Amino acid sequence: DARVTQTPRHKVTEMGQEVTMRCQPILGHNTVFWYRQTMMQGLELLAYFRNRAPLDDSGMPKDRFSAEMPDATLATLKIQPSEPRDSAVYFCASGRGSSTDTQYFGPGTRLTVL
Amino acid sequence: KNEVEQSPQNLTAQEGEFITINCSYSVGISALHWLQQHPGGGIVSLFMLSSGKKKHGRLIATINIQEKHSSLHITASHPRDSAVYICAVRGAGGTSYGKLTFGQGTILTVHP
Numbered sequence: 001d002a003r004v005t006q007t008p009r010h011k012v013t014e015m016g017q018e019v020t021m022r023c024q025p026i027l028g029h030n031t032v033f034w035y036r037q038t039m040m041q042g043l044e045l046l047a048y049f050r051n052r053a054p055l056d057d058s059g060m061p062k063d064r065f066s067a068e069m070p071d072a073t074l075a076t077l078k079i080q081p082s083e084p085r086d087s088a089v090y091f092c093a094s095g096r097g098s099s100t101d102t103q104y105f106g107p108g109t110r111l112t113v114l
Numbered sequence: 115k116n117e118v119e120q121s122p123q124n125l126t127a128q129e130g131e132f133i134t135i136n137c138s139y140s141v142g143i144s145a146l147h148w149l150q151q152h153p154g155g156g157i158v159s160l161f162m163l164s165s166g167k168k169k170h171g172r173l174i175a176t177i178n179i180q181e182k183h184s185s186l187h188i189t190a191s192h193p194r195d196s197a198v199y200i201c202a203v204r205g206a207g208g209t210s211y212g213k214l215t216f217g218q219g220t221i222l223t224v225h226p
Contacts, residue, residue, distance in 0.1 A: 033214070043200065043216040056213055089155060102147065103214065105157040 002026045004106035006092050012112045018080040021109045023092030024073055032075045033103060034067055035091040049075065082113045117141050120201050120217035127224050133188040135220045137201030140182065147214065148175050148186050149200040191224045
């Protein structure tokens with residue numbers, strides 16, 4: 001049963017530290033999305049890749065966040081330096097990229113920045 | 115005004131009741147998704163539709179493109195249906211293509 005995997009599932013860190021979250025999309029999927037969910041804002045798109053190229057990262061704070069796809073099986077989201085307001089659940093999703101395709105969500109990384 | 119508005123925000127029902135959750139959007143879209151998020155936090159895609167109606171078990175989703183409105187119906191509701199239901203619209207073109215914009219979610223609680 002193919003699924004999106006994310007690591008770590010939980011991360012607690014101190015303000016100012018670097019945080020790296022990883023996502024393995026479903027094999028054969030060519031689009032990858034990073035979302036953030038908070039109680040106040042709900043779900044928001046942070047970044048979006050197709051065929052490993054970034055298509056839209058307008059939802060991401062540029063000064064501290066970066067998203068990359070080193071290869072087709074790995075997407076990373078980094079925060080440096082982290083701040084308490086970054087505390088949220090970060091979801092990765094993947095899809096085939098066609099107009100009729102759904103997105104498959106990973107279990108999320110729950111980040112707490114103290 | 116948010117691009118995607120859901121109503122109601124909270125919904126409580128008795129087991130067996132028919133439930134409707136509404137979603138209105140203000141932008142051009144290529145598709146609309148209904149997502150379910152259980153208390154454990156995992157998100158599951160229930161439906162993706164761009165026209166008409168889809169049915170899966172006790173769940174029915176409809177969309178009216180002209181009116182920019184979609185509904186999710188649950189027939190014979192059950193306590194295990196208790197979850198947050200999220201409407202999301204997929205951008206229509208250009209750099210918005212594929213990008214999902216989310217509603218705030220509807221918290222559904224079904225009592226036995």
